[in-house]
Amino acid sequence: SRMQPRMLILSASEDDRTQHVALINGAFAAQKLQVLVDVVALHAHPGALLQQVAGLTGGIYHVASEQTRQGLSHYLLNACLPDHYARRFLRPPAEGASETRGVCTLTSQPVDIGFACSVCLAVFSHARLP
Numbered sequence: 001s002r003m004q005p006r007m008l009i010l011s012a013s014e015d016d017r018t019q020h021v022a023l024i025n026g027a028f029a030a031q032k033l034q035v036l037v038d039v040v041a042l043h044a045h046p047g048a049l050l051q052q053v054a055g056l057t058g059g060i061y062h063v064a065s066e067q068t069r070q071g072l073s074h075y076l077l078n079a080c081l082p083d084h085y086a087r088r089f090l091r092p093p094a095e096g097a098s099e100t101r102g103v104c105t106l107t108s109q110p111v112d113i114g115f116a117c118s119v120c121l122a123v124f125s126h127a128r129l130p
Helices: 017-032 049-057 066-070 072-080
Strands: 006-011 036-041 061-063
Touching (some): 036 049, 036 072
Parallel strands (some): 006 036, 036 061
């Protein structure tokens, strides 16, 4: 029985769009290594970036309500501590709809149809690349 690696991100601020490519690359690496990345957003208006990271890795994404913040240690022990196998037997916390659209590198806005650079995989909202 091998120990299953996991990662927990407690986010207390808005997403930093300048870190989008680095975070998504990290999520793909974690996915390949079968590392669960759980995210608990403590900020009132979290962005979609960390939600995508949790979704790509099979982790939990949860926006903490006032009630969750008051019992944060209880929530972390019961929702984030169990490994992938044990989570199959537990009722996961309710999650909203996942945001899966790409984000334009220049405007930091989600795009329905984007254009990707073949070198760095940056996403742009228009075909005219810089």
